[in-house]
C-alpha cells in the first residue's frame with residue numbers, strides 16, 4: 095500500500111463532530127460585533143516579514159523563534175501571519191483609510207506560530223481579533239472589555255476572569271526600563287539564556303518569561319505601574335472606575351506585560367483556570383504607537399484577540415452544544431421509476447420549502463437499509479416513494495420520532511403535507 099501523508103505537527107483538522115462549538119462561537123461573535131458597530135475585514139495570511147518584525151518587535155518569542163518565514167520564488171521574505179493586528183493596520187495604511195477617520199473592525203482566521211504543540215497550543219490556531227482605531231480612550235478600552243464580557247455571557251462561559259494593567263507611554267516605559275535594567279544587571283547570574291539576550295535588546299520582555307525558575311526574580315522586580323506617567327495613570331484610573339461602574343470584576347496584575355511589543359497603556363487578558371497551563375483565552379491592549387511605527391499617520395488604536403481553540407475547549411467542557419439533525423425529511427425510494435423521479439421530486443420540494451433539510455437516499459439499498467439511514471440522519475419524517483405510489487400520483491409520509499401511522503398525500507399537496515407532519519412532530523418533542 096502507498097504510504098500515507100502525515101498531517102503537519104501542531105496543525106489540526108476540525109472535524110464535523112467538533113464543528114458545532116466552532117460555529118456557535120463564530121456566530122455569537124459575529125452577531126455581537128455587529129451589534130457594537132464593528133465591521134469585518136479580511137486580509138492575507140501572508141505578509142512581508144518586515145511587517146511583523148516592525149510591529150511585534152525583534153525581541154519577542156514570536157519574532158525570535160515562532161514565525162513561519164520563507165523566501166518566495168521572487169526572492170522576497172514572506173511570513174505566515176502569527177497574529178492579526180499587524181496585517182489589519184497594514185491594510186488601513188495601504189488603502190489610505192486613516193486620514194483622521196475612525197474604524198471599528200474585526201478579523202477572523204488562522205494564525206501560525208512554530209511553538210511546541212501541546213493541549214491548547216498549536217502551530218496553526220484561530221483567532222477573532224477586534225480593533226478600534228482612531229479612539230484615544232479610555233471609553234473605548236472599557237467598551238471593548240464589556241463586549242468580551244458579554245460574549246462570554248452569551249456563550250455561557252463562566253470560568254474566565256479579567257486581569258488588566260497599564261504599560262504607560264513609550265517615554266514612561268523608557269524611564270522604567272532603566273530601573274529594571276539596573277535590577278536585572280544586579281541579578282545577572284540568575285537570568286536564563288533567553289532573559290540575558292532580552293536584557294540587551296528589550297529588557298521588559300524578561301518580565302514575560304514563561305520559565306518558572308525566573309518567577310521569584312521577576313516577582314521581586316520593580317513594578318511598571320509605580321512608574322506610570324501622569325496621563326497614563328489618569329487613563330488607567332478611568333478604565334478601572336468604569337469597569338467597576340459596569341460591574342465587571344477585574345484584578346490589576348502589575349506583571350502583565352503581554353508578549354508583543356506594540357502595546358502601550360491599557361493591556362488586559364481574560365484567563366481561565368479550566369484549561370491547565372494554556373490559560374489565556376483572550377488578550378489585548380492599546381497600541382497607540384503601532385500605526386506610526388508602520389509608516390502610517392499617527393493614530394491611536396486598541397484591540398484584542400481571542401483564541402478560538404481555547405474557547406472551543408471551554409465550551410465543550412460544559413458539554414458539546416447539540417448538533418442540529420442533518421435532515422428534516424429523508425426520502426426513501428424503491429423501484430426504478432421512483433428512484434429516477436426522486437431526484438426531481440426532492441429538487442421541487444427544495445424550491446417549495448427553502449430552509450428545510452431534505453436528504454434523498456443516494457446509492458440505492460433495500461427498504462431496511464434505507465430506513466436505517468433515515469434513522470441515523472436524525473430526520474423527523476420519512477417520505478416514501480415507490481413505483482406503486484408513483485403510479486397513483488401519491489407519496490407516503492411516516493413520522494420517525496413519534497408513534498404515528500403512515501399517511502399518504504397527493505404529489506401536488508406534498509409540500510403542505512410535509513409542513514403539517516413536521517409541525518405535529520415539533521409539538522410532540
Ligand code: ATP
Pocket residue numbers: 177207209214215216217218219220221352353372373374375376377378399400401402403404
Ligand atoms: P500565550 O501566553 O498563551 O502564549 P499569547 O500572549 O502568545 O498567549 P496572543 O498573541 O495575545 O497570545 O494571542 C491571543 C490569544 O490567542 C491568546 O489569548 C490565546 O487564547 C490564543 N493563542 C495564542 N497562541 C496560541 C497557540 N499557539 N495555540 C492556540 N491558541 C493560541
Ligand code: MG
Pocket residue numbers: 155353
Ligand atoms: Mg505566546
